Each structure stands twice: as structure tokens, then as C-alpha cells.
Amino acid sequence: MKILAVESSCDETAVAVVEDGRKILADEIFSQVALHEIYGGVVPEIAARSHLEVITLLADRALEKAGIGRKDIDAVACTYAPGLIGAVLVGVNFAKSAALALGVPLIPVHHIRGHIAANYLAFPELEPPFLCLAISGGNTMLVDVRGYTDMAVLGRTRDDAAGECFDKSARVLGLGYPGGKPIDDLSKRGDDRAYDLPRPWVNDGNPYDMSFSGLKTAVVNLAHHAQQTGQELDKPGLAASLCRAVSESLVGRTMAAAEQLGYDKVAVAGGVAANSRVRADFEAACRKAGKKLFVPPLRLCGDNGAMIGAQGYYEYLAGHTAGSDLNAYATMEL
Amino acid sequence: MLTLALESSAKAASAAVFEDEKMLAFSIQNAGLTHSRTLLPMAEDMLKNLGKAPADIGRVAVSRGPGSFTGLRIGMAEAKGLCWALEKPVVGVSTLEAMAWGGPVLDGQMLCCAMDARRGQVYNALFTVEGGKPVRLTQDRAISIGELESELIARQEPWILLGDGAELCFDTLDRSQVTVFLAPEPLRVQSARGVGLAAMGKEAVPAGELLPQYLRLSQAERERLAKLEKE
Numbered sequence: 001m002k003i004l005a006v007e008s009s010c011d012e013t014a015v016a017v018v019e020d021g022r023k024i025l026a027d028e029i030f031s032q033v034a035l036h037e038i039y040g041g042v043v044p045e046i047a048a049r050s051h052l053e054v055i056t057l058l059a060d061r062a063l064e065k066a067g068i069g070r071k072d073i074d075a076v077a078c079t080y081a082p083g084l085i086g087a088v089l090v091g092v093n094f095a096k097s098a099a100l101a102l103g104v105p106l107i108p109v110h111h112i113r114g115h116i117a118a119n120y121l122a123f124p125e126l127e128p129p130f131l132c133l134a135i136s137g138g139n140t141m142l143v144d145v146r147g148y149t150d151m152a153v154l155g156r157t158r159d160d161a162a163g164e165c166f167d168k169s170a171r172v173l174g175l176g177y178p179g180g181k182p183i184d185d186l187s188k189r190g191d192d193r194a195y196d197l198p199r200p201w202v203n204d205g206n207p208y209d210m211s212f213s214g215l216k217t218a219v220v221n222l223a224h225h226a227q228q229t230g231q232e233l234d235k236p237g238l239a240a241s242l243c244r245a246v247s248e249s250l251v252g253r254t255m256a257a258a259e260q261l262g263y264d265k266v267a268v269a270g271g272v273a274a275n276s277r278v279r280a281d282f283e284a285a286c287r288k289a290g291k292k293l294f295v296p297p298l299r300l301c302g303d304n305g306a307m308i309g310a311q312g313y314y315e316y317l318a319g320h321t322a323g324s325d326l327n328a329y330a331t332m333e334l
Numbered sequence: 335m336l337t338l339a340l341e342s343s344a345k346a347a348s349a350a351v352f353e354d355e356k357m358l359a360f361s362i363q364n365a366g367l368t369h370s371r372t373l374l375p376m377a378e379d380m381l382k383n384l385g386k387a388p389a390d391i392g393r394v395a396v397s398r399g400p401g402s403f404t405g406l407r408i409g410m411a412e413a414k415g416l417c418w419a420l421e422k423p424v425v426g427v428s429t430l431e432a433m434a435w436g437g438p439v440l441d442g443q444m445l446c447c448a449m450d451a452r453r454g455q456v457y458n459a460l461f462t463v464e465g466g467k468p469v470r471l472t473q474d475r476a477i478s479i480g481e482l483e484s485e486l487i488a489r490q491e492p493w494i495l496l497g498d499g500a501e502l503c504f505d506t507l508d509r510s511q512v513t514v515f516l517a518p519e520p521l522r523v524q525s526a527r528g529v530g531l532a533a534m535g536k537e538a539v540p541a542g543e544l545l546p547q548y549l550r551l552s553q554a555e556r557e558r559l560a561k562l563e564k565e
Binding site: 043 | 368370371372374375378387388389391403404407408410411412413414415416418419420421540541542545546548552553554555558
């Protein structure tokens, strides 16, 4: 079954063709990073405008890359939530009209479920159940993946996402947007004990919940303090300390949850999974605990259409299709 | 040839189906509900009731702006999705021109089409009617109601106000200086009927070439430019 998949929830317009949930036939992405860079973050209206301009071009390219025609499309899947509403609306309305015109099923896909499914594309042997930590610029959650479409959120950030923490920190350190990569690069030259940053532990209620706003504020305050007092900031040291703080709070919780549920498979998904400290710490922790770790290659960590096509296949098998009244939503439970 | 017309630039969601120049079906919902949920089912039902399939569509006509940024994108993304899948062309028409076509197109009438653009402005264009067809007197623009008033006074004609900004103009314009009439409400709102009529004889393009005409930059861009100007 060949699924045409559309993703437009943030600042990447993506159209992919995925076969049977596992095989990428095409995965076209247009990144808007250059459009948003000068604003230091994603501007929702600019994102939505750009999606509308490029979406058909990407769909054309996806078919060309896959070497198929429109008649070969068996279903259309799209991210319908969560995301920047103006941005998601473009993909949803394009996808549902295309599905109607082609006379094929329309499959709405939750964006975070898509990130989790990126692992199915990278690891043919991976099947639920497993534990997955989904970490991106907009979301941070620990998910019990009981089945392809049967999931339970064990814990989540109470405030900022881990990626948001990197982006804001990068901004005050003058590293540009998006912040994940420059902070990662810089951290490699720094001492991860240079700064004593607060660990974002949440001590009340759910032990798997997280918090990153305090950490973000600590970095912002350090940068402002240095600026006001004219002190030289050890930027590589701060970047390394930040990566360590984020990683420790993510890895500890994830491993504890895997232990509690008795899972021997741990997966990581989303843009922050590209962080080398997070990857390295997970590798070490899983080796020590005798668990198998799954982290998709960098290209599949960020937003892409293929992951929507992968999850779309399993949603379709579960009978989760929609009609032409499908709407887009800024927020939605997993 | 079958034309599906879509309009979602403001509060009303509307679809119409034309066989060449003849309107076969027309639907409008002016309840302010999410166009993303209502517009496509409206078109789908209409085709079904006509005994037609989406594949019978020869081209799609859609209002390309000005209007609500999000509203426009819903209609245009749907037009693009349909046309891309069917490999059929699309015609983007000015929302203001479509409004004129949907109004009382009687020869000699002067039509003032206006949408509330907020920030003290209206999206506006002026038309007259010749041979039963609106003829443009101005380009589409975003102007203050004060500027519009000066222009209407200078042209010394009685004007029929159309569009969701008609009432705003009627209430704000100095009516001791300019003669204006409010078109009846059903003729005033944006409709796919107007879009389909305005698209007649206009060139259709591949879906990828359809571009919106917002007539206004995003807020972030405006603020950035204003800041740069100050420096």
C-alpha cells in the first residue's frame, strides 16, 4: 500500500511516499529555516504562507522520486495535530482535497505519533511494545507504545519543551536559530561541569513529568548577568553544561519508566534526538541496563513526511480514516 | 466544462458549481464556523447531488485575496489539492472582484467593494457596471476609510457598498458629502457565485502557480521593516 503523506505542522513543508509503513519511496522536505532565522524563531504567519506556496511542488517531486503516478496512490495521510494552526491547516486542506479528488482514503496522523513511527522506517525489526521518548522543539513526552496505535503518555513537560530550551538558550548566546545544532557543536569543546545548572526535576505528582523552563531561565540569567558585569562567558562550557542537564533529566526518567514497565526496547524520537549528548547518554544507559536502544538517523529525527506515511499506514490498518470534514488542531491528546 | 468555485476569504464559506456559464448549484454558510471543516464537505455534497464526481471537475476557481489570511489559505489549499490530484488548472480571482460579480450588476451602477482590514483600513476596489459586467476603476488596495472617502467624493457618484466592510463604510463615511447605499445583506457577502462568475474568461494556471494576494505583510515582517526604517 502506497501512502502519500503530507506534513506542515511547523516550519518544514514535507511530502513523502511510503509503502506499507516501512519503506520510503520518496521523502521531500522544504525547510523554511532561512525564512525564520532573522526573527530568531518560527513566525507562524510566515510559515503558513510558505507552506501554501511550495506544497504542490513538493508533491510533484515526491511522485517523481517515487517513480509513481497519481493513480498509484492508495491513500493520503496528513498531520492534523498538534502544531501551529495556520501551518497545519494548509497540509490538512491540501491532503483532504487530494484524497477526495483521487477517491482514496484520508488518514489523519498525530504529529508525535509520526515522530515515534520514524523508528519503524529506520528499524525494520522494531515492533511495539516499547517505550519512546518523544523530544522536539514543541513537545517532550514519555510514551508507552503498547501497539502501533495504542499509546499512553506516561509523563510530559509541564512547561517548555526540551527543544524550546535549546532554542532560547542559543538565542541569548547569540548562536542563531534553530538552536539545537549550534549548541551541540559548541558543547563538544566545553566542560560539562563548568556551570552548575538546575536539574529540572518535578518533585510533586507524576515522577515522569518534566520541566525545562527553570533551566532555560538559568541560562538566560547567566548570559544577562555576564553581559551586565562585563564578564567573559564560557560559552562552550555553558553549552556543554546545558546539554548535560537536559540529557540527565531525560535519560533518567526514560530508563526508570522502561524498568518499571519491564520493556527491553527504548526508542527516542523527534528533533532533540539529534543531540549527540542525549544520544551518547542513552547509549550508555541502555548498554548498562541491557536494553536495546533505537534512535532514528538525523534526517528522520526532524519533521518529515515519511514518518507521517509510516504511522498513517498503521492508523489505516486500525480503521482510523476521516472524511472531507477533517479539521486541523493546534493541540490534541496523543 | 465544469467549474467548482470556492470562497472562504471571510466569515462565509461558499461553494458553487458551474457548467460553462450556467450555475448548476450554489451553497453558502454564513455562520462563522471553521471553513476547514465545512467548505470541502459543501463542495463534495453539491457534486454528489448533481450526480457528478470530483473527477468531472474541469477547473477550480478560488478567491485568492485579499481577506482573512487563514481563510484564504483554507480555500486555496483545497483548490490546490483538488487541482494537483486531478491535474486540472485553477483560476485565482480577486476577492473584491468576485464580490462585485456577486452584487447587483445592473448597467451604470457604481460598486464600492470593501472588507474590514482592521487597523483603520479597508481592502477596497471600485467598479462600474457595463454590459452586465463589473469593470474595474481601481486596483485592489488596503486604504484608510478617510482616503476612500476623499476618492468617493471626488468621483461624485452614488455608490453601492458591498462586502463585509460595507456596514463599516456606511457608518464611517460622511454621508453629507458622499451618497452611498448598503446592498441587501445576501448580495453583500462574499460568495462562490461571484467567484465563479469572475473567473469566466480568465486564464487558468497549474496549481503550483496559484499565489495568494494578501495585500499585507505578516505582522512580524511589518514590525521588522518599521524597526529597520527607524534605525
